[in-house]
Amino acid sequence: MFAVIFDKNTTDENTAKCVEYYIDELGCDANIVPSFTNDDFNLLDAAYENNKTKTFDLLLNKDITPDKWLTAIIATEFLVFFRENSDGIKDKKASPELLEFIKTLKYKEFKEEKFKLIKKLLDLGQDPYYYGYLRVILKIVGDEKDLDNLLKNETQKELAQ
Structure with missing residues (x-):
């Protein structure tokens, strides 16, 4: 396969x-x-x-288990997207150009698409813990709150079950 x-x-x-x-x-x-x-x-x-x-x-739809590799791929897509559209992240700091870029519609649409995927994966049982790498990336640009909320909601669902 x-x-x-x-x-x-x-x-x-x-x-x-x-x-x-x-x-x-x-x-x-x-x-x-x-x-x-x-x-x-x-x-x-x-x-x-x-x-x-x-x-x-x-x-x-075939009961496949989403794992940690997929989260690393998604996190890397954020890094590549930042690099393609700005100066990116250097030395664990966001460039001023990147901080302006994350305010754009282009970034918001990209993020929304990826977060829909993340939500879907979490709903299928993916461990929220695996998103730590993406959280670090988003924290560098000051945009981790939406991910934190998404992961918190999924963790609370798990505890309720």
């Missing part, structure tokens, strides 16, 4: 069909972790990282 996800010549639609066939018809485990990695990198991480959104959505 990893091979078809990583294959750049296979469309997202065909990848999703193949993965669905492997899981539903052949009984493959959606939570498989490949032997070529030492960590919990799974199919969901691979689909997200390879921008195969249909495959990613399919996997979310």
Whole structure:
């Protein structure tokens, strides 16, 4: 399943069909972790990282467990986005240009899209603890409150159950 996800010549639609066939018809485990990695990198991480959104959505509906790798990928996307649109973060400090950039609609839309994904992942059982790296990044730019609220709400849901 990893091979078809990583294959750049296979469309997202065909990848999703193949993965669905492997899981539903052949009984493959959606939570498989490949032997070529030492960590919990799974199919969901691979689909997200390879921008195969249909495959990613399919996997979310197959009881796959979102793990810590996905949070690291999302946090890194924030760093890359900051670097592409401003001077970014240097020496654990936000540049004045970055502090102005986070006030823009472009940043707000990017953040909203990522936070919808985070909420979805948390609702599927992802551990809020894994978002510590993203929290550090957002704290540097003074924009961690929304993430704190999201994580707090999810932690409170867990305690209530």
